[in-house]
Amino acid sequence: MLGRLFESYFIYLVAAATFAVFAILTPTILTGANIVNLLTNAAMVAIAAAGMTFAITGGGFDLSIGSILALTTCVLGKLVPHLGAWGAVAVALLVGGVLGAVNGLIVTKLRIQTFVATLSTMIVYRGFALIYTGGRDATLYANLDVKYFTGGELLGIPFPIALTALVFLVAYGAYRFTPFGVRVRGIGSNLAAAQVSGIPVDSTLIAIFVLTATTTVLSGTLLTSQLLTGNGRVGLGFELEVITATILGGTSLSGGRGNVWGTLVAALLLTIIANGLNLLGLPDQYQRLAKGLIFIVALALDSLLRRFRERRS
Amino acid sequence: MATSRFSLRERGILIALALFWAVCAGTNTMFRDVSTYLSILRESSFVGVCAVGMTFCIISGDFDLSVGSMLSLLGIACVAIVGHTGLFLALVFVTLLGAGCGLINGALVALLRIPAFIATLAMYFIYRALAYIVTNGQPVQFQEPWFTEVGNGSLAGVPTPFLFLVALAAGATYVLRRTPFGRYVLAIGNSRRASEISGIRIARVRLAIFTLVGAFTGVAALLISSRMWSANSGMKIGYEFDVIAAVVLGGTSLSGGKGSVANTVVAAVFFASLNTAMNMFHVDSYMQRVVIGIVLLFAFSLTGIRSFVAERLRLRQESREAPKVAPGGESAAAP
């Protein structure tokens, strides 16, 4: 029983411990300005990871989100001057939704495994992004509208943080309290059984892909706001970062069991590491190294714990 | 299938390649020129060499997402020493170093029992970060012009990298078909439990497989950095997906249990042909990606449909449970 509890809250402990360590090493981390900065950066990965949590719980994952991220920045970069920030975001959401639906249709109608299906669409969508911008940057010159997404506030809370909170509340609600959540868990847990039990499997899968795409578009909006540019080459490796956060947060890779809040905490953890190392003066790549190492250590520990418990029983 | 029979069903990719070449030759004069095909063979080797190793991995039911990052690290190491050691020693060195990286991956997966997807995902970050740290983000170049001959040159008219590919593929095919180790790789991919009962040391075999993948990646790194005149920590991002795509396109299923090195090589050649063809037809380089993605989808949907059919056949077979098997002919097709 204690073991189960430990398992679920393991990631919280690790996050808290890591934060504590950095707090000791570099007190700057505790300043208000830095905390806001930290949370803003975490938001980008976290929001997309919220969607990915459903994908992995449902037994698959979406490798195309890095490309969708890039495409979002391109769409915003080109359309904001014409439609304004909110208009452009609406279009981006629509585009993302369509692309997500396409992913879903490929998986359900063409019966291609999610790994190779989203691998292929990853290539295609990035192609779209590059074609749309001709490979060039689509710069938004100090467009105040767009800055709102990273600079503005919603009810007194910085927008990125508010958005993250909103997204995760909705995600958790959907996971725990809606039939959709139950169906996703069912599909991830035993696809064959789900198919014969009356669950609308195909439409649920498509909905999952639309969800991952949509949350990625939201992340992309934040990114565009930060970079003030649309570029077809951003987001390389983004999908793997998001998957890392999701799995580190406790969502089981074999499907059926997701951990929405764990995903948020894991995304935070990864950002804390990056932030802390940054403050300590270490260049970016050390952060990647650290992220990878923490991932491995956490998983090795988890694996050892599990085997220890198996031995006993 | 490890069978010496040439069954058409298992050589679909070869047919696709032949058809593609035929269509290209019919519509573009450059495709009637030998040098085009030689160039295709050259290009295919850079992914092909690693894909040969990856075939083993996927047959056994695992895969390695870190080969691209390993490649950058190994390429850097190779370029750094080639001036001092000459080609042969550099090759030995980079292969051993690659094997060492593979060993680490293997230890995580086989000994610590971390799922392959996750372990190699983590190493994906780590290797590239190491590459960056070691070079401080700067590309590494080499001064010795003879080294570029490896990636850019030819021996007796055949592009050198392709010679490497053929040699490695031949060796790999031999190991897979004709050695106990190769059988164990297939067995593990078929059924872990049955392999255990047969006395196969599963952890050891998996460890060896990942080591092999690393070694092959080392060779690929040498070829690629030779070709590019340099190596840097940002090189070939996404390489792992190219490699895995080649293996899967060649007909090896991601769920493991069967596969063919030869088919992987053909698939790598197919990709290279596709890229070359698109260049020759002046397809916009960004549109090229779209085309590749769609081709992949098309190919996978075919295998998807094929495996769906196989599933139904198997279901019918199980329900029949008839004790007699009709002699002669592929009763495999009789449900």
Add this chain to the structure above:
Amino acid sequence: MADAIEIRRITKTFPGVAALSDVSFTVRKGEVHAVVGENGAGKSTLMKILGGLYRPDRGEILLEGRPAALRSVHDAVARGISVIYQEFNLMPELTVAENLFVADLPTLPGLPVLRRRTLQSRAEALLGRLALDLDPKAFVKDLSVSRRQMVEIAKALHHEASILIMDEPTAALADAEVDKLYEIIRTLRAQGKTVLYISHRLKEIFDVADRVTVLRDGRYVGTEPVAALTPDAVVRMMVGRDVKQFYAHGSGEGGEEILSVEGLTRAGAFQDVRFGVKKGEILGVAGLMGSGREELVKALYGLVRPDGGTIHVDGLPVRIESPDDAIRLGIGFVTEDRKEAGIFPLMSVRENVTLNVLRRIARFGGLHVEERRERGLLGEYARFLNIRYASEAQPVMFLSGGNQQKIVLARALATRCRILLLLEPTRGIDVGAKAEIYQLMGELSRQGMALVVVSSDLPELIAVCSRVLVVWQGRITGDLSGRQIDEATIMRCATGTASALRGEG
């Protein structure tokens, strides 16, 4: 009153095989009707037709006197037929309640919000109809096989099934659980449901069924009330020949002791186990499920690690820590779960058989495998075991169950083992192949091999073995030989009511 099901002249053919030919019989409402037959008799095809998975080529099905077009699973369910397969269709990460109501989860009016309390109470009500002892909030993954089966039955009720079809329902149940199942079935009958019970196990037919229908080779043989039959009579109907030649009782005389075990213990599995096996002996190991008999035998093969005790082979103490060690000591192992743990489905017949001995038959110090040598080995064992296959390169998954089992056997025998351990070797195999395997076991023992057979099939053990060990709660309670070997004694030892060790009774 119309019959619950009337099957009229159903024929179903697959290319090359007539699965069902002109089968007709009726199932009365509210009865427990068993359907028996060997593998390949057509029982599961019939079941799948009733379940809506297959459509018959000829003939029709009438439900309550009216023709039913069962074109899909959905149709079957709509007409009140629920099939409970051996591989359950449950979602382990969902709770019992969620599994039951996943197609119509209770929500707030108009909003997609779950009402968990309603879900809970509905689940409790449903489970209560059969007095099933299940916690609706429990996750299915935490449930035992027997409990999972209960969930499946509850699902059937939820779909307002009037006909429940059960496929080999007791295959994975312990005896106490089988009794529970009988209770549930009796309750279903009392509630007016019709139960179609498909099974190999004659004992169960006689325990719980009202009437039994026998199929053979896709044809209908007969339907009789259970009270009017004896097990022998049923077997005769199933097999079409006299039963006495069935078991080839021929084990060789015991030679010297080749394997002995002393004080073998493993916490939670078996304790202080002591026995020996002689060359040429066929030693049976009987016991209820969960008695530890399987773990015991697995310990002899390195699949289970004992905490204490010693094993001697040929008089010398040995450590068996992995199957590799066991193989080297000349011990072979054949498992019951062919699909999961016996065959390499995508690999060829030849590759399957030679896998354990590649090092030995390879040249150049165990590195180069020559197909010619492999084929030689395959031919040898294929002849000895009478394995039938279309081509040596054919993937093993396309072979019949009996032939697959022979391949697993061939693979073990190829190691030239002197001791062969078999776990439920004839489970799920048709009667024809079973007889062959018994003959084989006799032949092997005559050649001096020591065999240890774990089996739940008591008649099989009684007929084939020269000695039988009985295990109860991890201890040996019976070491029977000669006349002592009979069902009653075995059952008494297996349930702990008696003990018959060497030197006693």
